[in-house]
Amino acid sequence: MIRVLGIETSCDETAASVVALEAGKKPVILSSTVFSQIEEHAAFGGVVPEIAARAHVEALDGIVEAALEDSGLSLDDIDAVAATAGPGLVGGLIVGLMTAKAIAASAQKPLLAINHLEGHALTARLTDGLEFPYLLLLVSGGHTQIVLVRGVGDYQRWATTIDDALGEAFDKTAKMLALPYPGGPNVEKAAASGDATRFVFPRPMKGSAQPDFSFSGLKTSVRQAATSVAPLSDQDVADICASFQAAVTDTLGDRVKRALARFRAEFPDVAAPALVVAGGVAANHQIRARLELLCAGHGFAFIAPPMALCTDNAAMIAWAGIERLRAGLAEPDAFDFVPRSRWPLDTVSAPVVGSGRRGAKA
Ligand code: KG4
Ligand code: ZN
Numbered sequence: 001m002i003r004v005l006g007i008e009t010s011c012d013e014t015a016a017s018v019v020a021l022e023a024g025k026k027p028v029i030l031s032s033t034v035f036s037q038i039e040e041h042a043a044f045g046g047v048v049p050e051i052a053a054r055a056h057v058e059a060l061d062g063i064v065e066a067a068l069e070d071s072g073l074s075l076d077d078i079d080a081v082a083a084t085a086g087p088g089l090v091g092g093l094i095v096g097l098m099t100a101k102a103i104a105a106s107a108q109k110p111l112l113a114i115n116h117l118e119g120h121a122l123t124a125r126l127t128d129g130l131e132f133p134y135l136l137l138l139v140s141g142g143h144t145q146i147v148l149v150r151g152v153g154d155y156q157r158w159a160t161t162i163d164d165a166l167g168e169a170f171d172k173t174a175k176m177l178a179l180p181y182p183g184g185p186n187v188e189k190a191a192a193s194g195d196a197t198r199f200v201f202p203r204p205m206k207g208s209a210q211p212d213f214s215f216s217g218l219k220t221s222v223r224q225a226a227t228s229v230a231p232l233s234d235q236d237v238a239d240i241c242a243s244f245q246a247a248v249t250d251t252l253g254d255r256v257k258r259a260l261a262r263f264r265a266e267f268p269d270v271a272a273p274a275l276v277v278a279g280g281v282a283a284n285h286q287i288r289a290r291l292e293l294l295c296a297g298h299g300f301a302f303i304a305p306p307m308a309l310c311t312d313n314a315a316m317i318a319w320a321g322i323e324r325l326r327a328g329l330a331e332p333d334a335f336d337f338v339p340r341s342r343w344p345l346d347t348v349s350a351p352v353v354g355s356g357r358r359g360a361k362a
Pocket of ligand 1: 142
């Protein structure tokens with residue numbers, strides 16, 4: 001039996017969780033506490049790093065206590081402490097990792113420094129017991145990537161955004177249209193009553209031999225459309241949102257289709273190939289429906305962990321800790337580990353030309 005306490009503080013969720021794995025059984029999430037700071041950042045239209053770091057300091061002790069209490073365990077029963085050590089906002093990472101170091105040192109438990117993206121990448125094994133290899137589409141506020149997950153610590157990035165992350169594109173579109181933060185859910189809501197054919201927005205990278213994503217040109221087109229019809233009625237906003245959503249769904253579908261074909265070609269012997277989605281944008285119904293259809297058409301299982309495990313949480317960090325312990329891949333000197341604001345999952349693939357700043361979130 002392995003029981004790990006996980007801590008997540010890389011952006012604007014303060015989270016702690018206890019996950020247990022007994023040999024031969026399915027893993028169990030004994031507790032998962034997530035405190036979202038959305039209200040503290042809403043007035044600023046985005047995450048403010050300094051406010052986030054302070055809020056983590058205030059909330060984390062209570063959140064860890066709550067997670068332990070909900071699990072019915074004490075620190076003595078825990079086998080290791082796992083904390084997100086990157087990528088993300090460095091203030092929050094320091095708070096989480098230092099707290100984890102203190103807890104692990106005082107309770108004399110091993111410490112695991114976890115890559116937040118690895119947490120997202122391995123969640124489908126916690127929820128669905130998925131076998132390697134599989135494809136991961138990570139679409140969040142900070143990342144838009146297609147990753148081949150070959151094993152614990154063994155990742156190959158097949159595609160990434162060369163400019164904005166998809167969640168960021170939703171958030172910026174919302175901002176231009178004066179919709180409240182966070183933008184994604186509000187753009188989706190407005191799109192429901194809109195005409196997706198009214199504006200013809202570009203489908204960046206669609207059909208391109210380069211496998212990557214791009215969303216900044218689309219953003220410019222949205223701005224131009226909004227300016228051209230201003231002052232905007234509710235119907236105008238709805239039509240722009242619907243047209244924007246149609247464009248990103250199309251682009252995403254095209255890029256993912258390419259990756260599915262590549263997976264088939266590289267792994268002809270995998271009998272039950274799967275595409276896993278993670279990240280807040282995976283909540284979008286239209287995007288989800290398109291991906292589901294695409295997977296069905298290509299003989300892939302479509303795996304979307306429950307929403308609470310798709311967005312930022314600490315159960316995925318505790319689970320990544322368990323996976324690393326099991327695989328004998330625990331960082332040997334985690335107590336010396338310095339938080340990394342940038343920490344690619346795939347350290348081999350070269351950065352993409354044109355790739356600029358990323359959003360705050362991973
Ligand atoms: O995974 P997440 O909660 O945080 C990280 O980025 O790690 O993702 C947040 C992002 C935000 O950009 C938000 O606008 C977007 O996910 N999002 C959505 C929807 N719900 C959240 N985007 C499109 N449609 C949605 N329904
Ligand atoms: Zn995340």
